[in-house]
Amino acid sequence: MAQKTEGLSYRNHPLRRIDKIIYYGSMADSHIIMMQVKETKKEKDLEIATKVSVELQRTAPDLKSRDRVVKRSEKNSLYEAMDISAIWLERALAGK
Numbered sequence: 001m002a003q004k005t006e007g008l009s010y011r012n013h014p015l016r017r018i019d020k021i022i023y024y025g026s027m028a029d030s031h032i033i034m035m036q037v038k039e040t041k042k043e044k045d046l047e048i049a050t051k052v053s054v055e056l057q058r059t060a061p062d063l064k065s066r067d068r069v070v071k072r073s074e075k076n077s078l079y080e081a082m083d084i085s086a087i088w089l090e091r092a093l094a095g096k
Contacts, residue, residue, distance in 0.1 A: 011086050024085050027059050031070070031092035033085040037078070052081040056088045 008015040016023040025032035039051035056071040071088060075081040 010082060011090075013086075013089060024082075025089050025093075029093055030059060031089060032057055032059050033089050035078075035081050035085060038074075049078040049081075050076060052076075052078055054081050054085055054088075056085075056092055 010024065013025045020037040022035040022037075023032060024035065034055045034057055036053045036055075037049045037051070038053055039049070040047040041050050042048075052075045054071075054073045054075060055069050057068040058070060060068070070092065073084060075084065
């Protein structure tokens with residue numbers, strides 16, 4: 001299992017954000033989640049995600065990018081995306 005790092009985490013897995021892409025999990029593990037915010041809406045001065053693409057991916061460096069995707073879904077909020085991401089990642093890392 002990967003070592004703990006400083007920064008944000010959710011259910012004991014690290015979260016990293018680059019622009020509108022959020023990576024959930026560690027590249028040292030066998031799988032990682034990639035969430036991409038596709039659409040947002042403005043509420044007061046805050047951007048709220050209204051469409052998020054979720055992908056469970058293998059982290060093996062020898063695979064082509066299209067072969068890395070195991071599962072794919074689209075959710076209507078970041079909360080729904082994080083919820084399904086946590087389930088998928090736990091199952092994938094447990095080997096189920």
